Amino acid sequence: MEALLEKSGSKTPLIAGMSLIWADWLKEEDLQDLVEHPLLQALERNEASLATVRTLLIQHSHYSRHFTRYLCALMGQLSDPADVMALMENMREEMGVDGGSAITHAEMFQRTLRVVGAAPASHAPLPQTLAMVDTMMGHCQSSDALAGLAAMCLGAEAIVPLIYRPILQALQHHGFGEDATEFFSLHIEEDEDHALTMLAIMQRLTLDQDARREQAIAVGRELIARRVAMFDAIWAHCQTQPAAAPAAAPAGHFSSADFWRVPSQLQAQLPERLSHEQVMAASQGGDQAFSSERKHKVHIVDLPSRTISLTIGRLEEGEATRLHRHNYETVIYVTQGQGYSRIGDRQVPWRAGDAIYVPVWAEHQHVNTGAEECVYLACENAPLLQNLGGIALREELSA
Structure with a gap:
């Protein structure tokens, strides 16, 4: 003290x-x-x-x-x-x-x-x-x-x-x-x-x-x-509470002192949560905060994945995301609506059923040009970079 x-x-x-x-x-x-x-x-x-x-x-x-x-x-x-x-x-x-x-x-x-x-x-x-x-x-x-x-x-x-x-x-x-x-x-x-x-x-x-x-x-x-x-x-x-098994990996991160924890064989470790029911219907406070930061509706799929993330984005008629970029990859699948994405100096059109790819550090923005709400799934590898040492980076380029 x-x-x-x-x-x-x-x-x-x-x-x-x-x-x-x-x-x-x-x-x-x-x-x-x-x-x-x-x-x-x-x-x-x-x-x-x-x-x-x-x-x-x-x-x-x-x-x-x-x-x-x-x-x-x-x-x-x-x-x-x-x-x-x-x-x-x-x-x-x-x-x-x-x-x-x-x-x-x-x-x-x-x-x-x-x-x-x-x-x-x-x-x-x-x-x-x-x-x-x-x-x-x-x-x-x-x-x-x-x-x-x-x-x-x-x-x-x-x-x-x-x-x-x-x-x-x-x-x-x-x-x-x-x-x-x-x-x-x-x-x-x-x-x-x-x-x-x-x-x-x-x-x-x-x-x-x-x-x-x-x-x-x-x-x-x-x-x-x-x-x-x-x-x-x-x-x-x-x-x-029961103590963790000695061979268990430390939660959150590894250091050089943990090199010996690499197992000699694979073993399935099932986390407590394996499902997130009704993601869009059960919007939580975190989703509201995330949506406020992103300036459009976003629902977070809250599952204990350590390498990939999945979110559900929504754009109202005529709405667009902020122009931004990040050092993690993104694959987007459109489930509803139509529009285009500005990726670097290219304009990529899309509609329901299409998938698009956003490369690392390419500035990009998604725009809904249809007459209905656009809904899309965004899969990213940000958690992988975060768990490798907090090296995931996102930069907003417009308000």
Whole structure:
């Protein structure tokens, strides 16, 4: 663990990396319970398995999926319109209105879950996670706005860097790129500003009222204790899971230390998921985020393939994809509609039943010229390049 900051005046020392502005509101022993938790320590030391990371992300999703409800409930208890507007800035960032993000923070987190292979539906919320949700919501719904402010500020926003940095470290260690890490890096940068906004309101509500200030501190301590209890349950759950067989290849990537893991004979290893039912009908958050980035409808075929990917693209009448290029190959099969693709300096017409090939790094764009929606399947070898060392590259050439 990082060294503790030395005392500054009358302030209690805090964990390194946190501003001393929190010394009057957060207790050193609570923060130590958090950062010294074996779960976060394992993440920070690159000792947490990918299964552990997935379990943590799933439980965090069960808690964080209610974030906008927490915030809305809190804003409903504030009497000063200026305070409501101040917290609305947080809401606007969450919804992707501010901050330059094309997708909401919720969609960004769903993309993380999809890329990492953490399916919330695969594991019910632990009792300690539900207790965390209920405690946070109860304080945010309290008629005393100070309770909700303390819960959100001291029990969440102010301590985000302490929690998200180890998660970010673990994701990077397991070889995941920006699609998986952007949510955490963004919140590490932004959430202290949100916390300071809430702190300013708390300072005004507790001005010269020591009892009120102690009440707010107690709420923050309760929420940190709930989070530590949730981490306890996650860690205990992960410790009881059967260990991977010694000869199993490490998840995510190989290094020179793994050369001996090459087997002497082939053996089928069946993953848990072998089908993705009703791909187009069951569009998930990740699809919405992907479509937002691509500027047209795209459905991701979510299967555990390590070398190829398959997506279903859709173009409305007169719609076109953005001009782009990438260093992975693409084979496209058109199932409905007609149009053309600009590939390099050539224009390639197509209609339902045709297949087209897009070479590596050739700039290209697909255009629907028909009177109905165009639907096509795109098969690419991007996962192969990603698993070879994160060398897949895509470049957008038009807005």
